[in-house]
Amino acid sequence: MTTERARLLALLAQKSFRLGDFKLSSGATSDYYIDCRTTTLDAVGSRLTGLVFLEELRAQSWNVQAVGGLTMGADPITVAISVLSDGGLHGFLVRKAEKTHGTGKRIEGFCEEGARVALVEDVCTTGASTIQAIEAAKQAGLHVAGVICLVEREEAGGRIHVEDAAFPAPFVSIFTANDIRAEHLRQRDLAEGARERLLI
Numbered sequence: 001m002t003t004e005r006a007r008l009l010a011l012l013a014q015k016s017f018r019l020g021d022f023k024l025s026s027g028a029t030s031d032y033y034i035d036c037r038t039t040t041l042d043a044v045g046s047r048l049t050g051l052v053f054l055e056e057l058r059a060q061s062w063n064v065q066a067v068g069g070l071t072m073g074a075d076p077i078t079v080a081i082s083v084l085s086d087g088g089l090h091g092f093l094v095r096k097a098e099k100t101h102g103t104g105k106r107i108e109g110f111c112e113e114g115a116r117v118a119l120v121e122d123v124c125t126t127g128a129s130t131i132q133a134i135e136a137a138k139q140a141g142l143h144v145a146g147v148i149c150l151v152e153r154e155e156a157g158g159r160i161h162v163e164d165a166a167f168p169a170p171f172v173s174i175f176t177a178n179d180i181r182a183e184h185l186r187q188r189d190l191a192e193g194a195r196e197r198l199l200i
Contacts, residue, residue: 013183036122050080068092073122113141
């Protein structure tokens with residue numbers, strides 16, 4: 001694991017992971033919640049996110065012109081990647097529905113027919129939002145080379161749904177929820193051990 005990836009994992013575990021009883025957008029319940037935006041919108045977290053995603057994009061060799069995804073989880077990731085690419089990658093945002101005014105566009109930013117693009121996502125649970133973004137990109141004439149997700153929950157078939165969708169795309173995850181949970185618990189144990197030593 002690179003230094004940037006390890007630092008991003010530590011930050012996600014510290015800022016974005018919570019244990020408890022939570023209701024997810026899918027309607028399911030979970031004993032943990034991950035809000036990646038507290039990391040991807042953090043001053044340090046934003047840079048780390050962009051660097052790690054750029055590293056993964058290079059490793060995949062998808063040769064894309066732009067990155068984007070469904071608003072709003074993908075928004076800070078898209079901007080971080082585009083800024084840190086030094087002009088190499090454009091960004092686009094996919095609205096959840098077409099605008100009812102102005103040009104009525106569903107995709108904002110880069111959108112050139114036939115261009116190769118990668119979709120990004122913060123958390124993938126069922127894969128529904130990712131599939132929605134794939135379909136919107138395809139309808140706009142973009143060629144989706146693949147999908148990169150920051151955290152894959154691995155519990156509701158998200159990866160399978162994306163890879164089996166009407167517009168299938170290769171799916172890559174930076175971390176799994178289990179990675180984040182393990183790091184969160186490691187940090188908690190270290191903090192508790194430090195407190196105990198202070199009391200001795």
